[in-house]
Amino acid sequence: MNSNNNSIRHILALESGSWKKTFFLDKNTYSIGRNSTNSLVIHHRVISRNHASLIRINYHNMEDKNDNHSIFWIVDGDLKGNKSTNGIYVNGKQYFCHQLQAGDIIFLGGVEVKAKYDIIDLKSKTFFSISSPNKVSLVNYDDKNNNNTNFVLPTINNHDLQNFELISQGIFVMDIDSQKILAANSFYCNLVNYSSSEINNLTLHDLCILEKDITNYDMEIFKNYNMSSEKESIHQSKDKKLINILTTYIPVNFQNKKCLLVSVQNLNELKKIEEIIRYQSTHDTITxxxxxxxxxxxxxxxxxxxxxxxxxxxxxxxxxxxxxNIIDKLNLDDENKLINNLVKLIKNNLSAGDILTKLSDNEYVIIIEEVKNNNRINIIIENILSTLSQPLTINENSFIITVNFGISVYSEDNNQITTLLSNATIALEDSYNKSFNSYQYYSDKIISKFSKRNNNFYNLIFTAINDKKLIIKYNPIINIKEKEIFGLNSQLFYENAQDLNIDELDILNIASDIGYSRKLVDFLLQQISQDINLWRKNEININRVSFKILASYLTDSDVINSLIYHINHHNLVNLDLEIIFNNSSPDLSIIINNLATLITLPINLTLFNFEFSYLAAIENTIKITNLKISEIIIEKSANNSHQLSLISTIINSAKLLDLNLICEGIKTEELKNTFHDLGCENMQGLLFSPSLSSENLINFWKTYSLTTIP
Known part of the structure; x- marks a missing residue:
């Protein structure tokens, strides 16, 4: 079957109870497990830290360049040979290694977590397991004698072996039948720390720690067909060090025999960066x-x-x-020390199965599993309160710290995530209003009190959107290298913001809560369109204008239709859509489908900070243009070498992905120089300009000399 077709995709659908996720399998390897550095993370008690691995092998027919195929293998544990505790089962049978077929049902560690592997043709929207039940793999050669006898394999001679010494990647030639290494260049010998004489006494199995079933299957393909292949693997050096590599196998004629020419690319550094990015995208950098x-x-x-x-x-x-008031007395290092001491204090009162999460420096959430009654929760809270009754000392500064708790219990309050979290927040607010160092369980009695306090707040935003009392101001984004204006960042303000503790994110969240997402987007784009027309009349041409939107908005078809209408109707070009992933957990598949519609328009997409896991999921289908480092991250970086190191990793990764970088919240010359040295050229903040109304922006544009840009 000819599979040189972008519409053919491999998918893995994971499921546990009501939790379901589907992944397109477009990479060469995937790790599955509880550890957050895995490609596919499953936080379930039956899942090992590194439970299973998927390996993709790409085959290319040397006789027909249009005939390309891919298959996937699933391996128990990681690719280094470490097995999972509870194993993997495919179609009811336990395997250490198995070639996946469309329709295979996989159980990971027991019946509570399962997966289905399939192949889908996106054009016809058909699954192989349904449309072609007798042909469930892309590679299915039944006739081993179908090779073209007239096809001539490339020939490798001694002169070629000498030329391989000039290549800066590993090259070796091996015998297909015995899998013995016949020759290797110096680069590969150095990589695995063997001399050329030593390596000629080894076989592929001595070097490759990948499951032998996969290697042996490969050799059968090479022996019987004129197929080349590529896959990721792990080779082991003489001193037992493991090396992640990308290997390409090409059948050749060597010493009058069909052999394999193997090229090896070292992936160790790339794998380290990928793991760092995955970890940083899911963990707080301080704790x-x-x-x-x-x-x-x-x-x-x-x-x-x-x-x-x-x-x-x-x-x-x-x-x-x-x-x-507490952190005002501390420098940044001492503040981080205090935070970690408090985290340690909380952890000391939790069991191994409990989960502690940081929401902000002073707000945390704990998941307590298997709650038979309230006694265990009460004991945890009372132990924390007892410990905090004693002063905490950080470098001669002593503090008495007070704390409040709000509790929501699943199956008593609600089984929806957003409701559980919301109820815990309501209970926390009620506890705080009663007294410090107290805790409160959510109940129907406190919801009415909470609603009365917050209704006025929501009504203000409701009225502001209806009466168009919101204000849009603009922050110039400056390219400090070229000393030119890169674009404008729009920002929402409430007209009487000085009387309320409310920011742009609050407005976006409340609009979502009251069902006004579409109405807010309408207002935003209408106002931006009017402002752009005003600037054009004053002969000011803006390269791009960005505006923020919650990821959850992108699951709303009304919002998508509003974006399409305004962009087309008002002829808006070069808009940047800044996507914010907040506490909600929107359906990524819906977002990706809707973004696929939007990117046909003149619109660019921006993500923030450490959202690399979202970036990886979206970039398989949708092109992200910009990565923005938010003001709060910039502020935390001041005199914080650890934070700067993490930001440097983000910036380097963004460069590898060819993303435009933008730093917001640059207030001082020192911050500007720091981030410029790290490689960020596009900046916004008070150092360059405050937020400006559309009218004031005209004066800024005409009077502000770009040669005076700091």
Whole structure:
């Protein structure tokens, strides 16, 4: 079958109770497990840290360049040979290694977590397991004598072997039947730390720690067909070090015999960067605790497990009070030390199965599993309060820290994630209003009090959107290398913001809560369109204008239709859509489908900070143009070498992905120089200009000399 077709995709659908996720398998390898550095993370008690691996092998017919195929193998444990605790089962049978066929059902560690592998033709929207039940793989050669006898393999001679010494990647030639290494260049010998004489006494199995079933299957393909292939693998050096590599196998004629020419590319550094990015995208950089995104994933799976087991699950949300007054007395290193001491204090009172997540420096959430009654939750909270009754000392500064708790219990309050978290927040607010160092369980009695306090706040935003009392201002984005204006970043303000503690993200969230997402987007784009027309009349041509939108908005077809209408109707070009992934857990598949529609328009996409896991998921289908480092990350980086190191990793990764980098919140010359040295050229902040109305921007544009840009 000819599979040189971009519409053919391999997919893996994971499921545990009500938790479901589907992944397109477009990379060469995937790791599956509980550890957050895995490609596919499953936070479930039956799943090992590194539970299973997927390996993709790409085959290319040397006789027909249009005949290309891919297959996937699943391996128990990681690719280094470490097996999982509870194993993998495919179609009811346990395997250490198995070639996947479309329609295979995989159980990971037991019946609670399962997956289905399939192949889909996106054009016809058909699955191989349904449309072609007798042909469930792309590679299915039945006739071993179908090779073209007139096809001549490339010939490798001694002169070629000498030329291989000039190539800066590993090259070796091996015998297909015995899998013995016949010759290798110096680069490969140095990579695996063997001399040329030593390596000629080795076989592929001595060097490659990949499952032998996969290697032996490959050799049968090479022996019987004129096929080349590529796959990721792991080779072991003489001193037992493991090397991640990308290998390409090409059948050749060597010494009058069909052999394999193998090229080897070292992937160790790339794998390290990928793991760092995956970890940083799901963990807080100061405490190494799970961040909000990872917490939502963990909570989804915990809820699914408890639905199956019909057990209770507790959510504790806690807040340390008067935080700003405390940290004002500390430098940044001491502040981080205090945060880690508090985290350690909380952890000391939790069990191994409990999950602690950092929401902000002074707010945390705990998932308590298998809650039979409230006693265990009460004991945890009372132990934390008892410990905090003693002063905490950081470098001669002593503090008495107060804390409040709000508790929501699954199956008593609600089984929806957003409701559980919202109820815990309501209970926390009620606890805070009663007294410090207290805790409150959510109940129907406190919801009415909370609603009265917050209704006025929501009504203000409701009225502001209806009466168009919101204001849009613009922050110039400056390219400090070229000393030119890169674009404008729009920002939403409430007209009487000085009377309220409300920011742009609050407005976006409240609009979503009250069902006004479409109306807010209408207002934004109408106002931006009017402002652009005003600037054009004043002979000001703006390269690009960006505006923020919650990821959850992109699951709303009304919002998508609004974006399409305004962009077309008002002839808006070079808009940058800044996507914010907040506490909600929107369906990525819906977002990707809707973004696929939007990118046909003159619109660019921007992600923030450490959202590399979202970037990886989206970039398989949708092109992301910009990566923005937010003001809060910039502020935390001041005199913080650890934070700067993490930001440097983000910037380097963004460069590898060819993304435009933008730093916001640049207030000082020192910050500008720091981030310029790290490689960021596009910046916005008070150093360059405050937020400007559309009218004031005209004056800024005409009077501000670009030669005076700091």
């Amino acid at each position: 190494n605790l799970p961040n909000k995104k990872l917490f939502i994933e963990q909570l989804f799976l915990s809820l699914s497990h408890h639905q199956i087991k019909e057990e209770h699950l507790g959510i504790i949300k806690l807040r340390f009070n008067h935080w700003q």
